[in-house]
Amino acid sequence: MASLSDMPTISELVNVPGAAASVSQRSLLETARRIGDHRGLWDQEVEFDLARRHYARLYRDHLVEVWLICWDYGQDTLLHDHGGSSGAFAVIDGELLEDFGSVTGGKLTTRRHRAGGGAFFGPRYLHNLVAANAVPAVSIHVYSPPLTSMNFYCLVRDGLYHLRRIPTESPEPDTADLVDEAADRYASA
Numbered sequence: 001m002a003s004l005s006d007m008p009t010i011s012e013l014v015n016v017p018g019a020a021a022s023v024s025q026r027s028l029l030e031t032a033r034r035i036g037d038h039r040g041l042w043d044q045e046v047e048f049d050l051a052r053r054h055y056a057r058l059y060r061d062h063l064v065e066v067w068l069i070c071w072d073y074g075q076d077t078l079l080h081d082h083g084g085s086s087g088a089f090a091v092i093d094g095e096l097l098e099d100f101g102s103v104t105g106g107k108l109t110t111r112r113h114r115a116g117g118g119a120f121f122g123p124r125y126l127h128n129l130v131a132a133n134a135v136p137a138v139s140i141h142v143y144s145p146p147l148t149s150m151n152f153y154c155l156v157r158d159g160l161y162h163l164r165r166i167p168t169e170s171p172e173p174d175t176a177d178l179v180d181e182a183a184d185r186y187a188s189a
């Protein structure tokens with residue numbers, strides 16, 4: 001195991017040589033995996049809370065931000081986009097189920113991301129992530145540019161219903177009231 005003295009900083013892992021000039025969606029996933037591989041850089045932030053996902057910002061500059069998210073059993077995000085940012089996530093521990101699609105409509109597809117898995121996405125992407133395994137999950141999320149808002153949606157008979165745009169600088173804005181609204185819309189669809 002690397003000691004702290006020879007461990008790279010998160011800034012060094014984000015700004016690897018050759019990566020600074022362009023931030024491709026694939027490079028965001030590579031960044032998430034690089035940071036995930038250096039557990040000593042973020043392990044002290046890991047915490048699980050049954051009431052709410054625990055999250056911590058690990059890094060931010062004008063191009064990129066990095067977040068750690070800790071998932072207890074059953075916790076999900078609601079269907080959302082990232083306000084026009086591209087991004088990626090890498091599952092480090094546990095596993096996450098994902099329903100994903102596009103803000104332009106169409107069907108959602110479901111896939112499972114086990115530890116070591118992950119995905120990258122563009123500005124029109126929307127998804128819902130849920131920790132559907134009894135083992136708590138840990139994931140690293142990278143956004144470019146850094147988040148300024150997120151849109152939340154629910155599925156109704158006619159397709160996608162836009163619940164609300166929430167200005168936010170974190171991937172975990174308070175959506176407690178949207179959960180009930182989404183359930184009501186779904187029930188009446």
Ligand SMILES: [Fe+2]
Pocket residue numbers: 080081082127
């Ligand atoms: Fe997301």
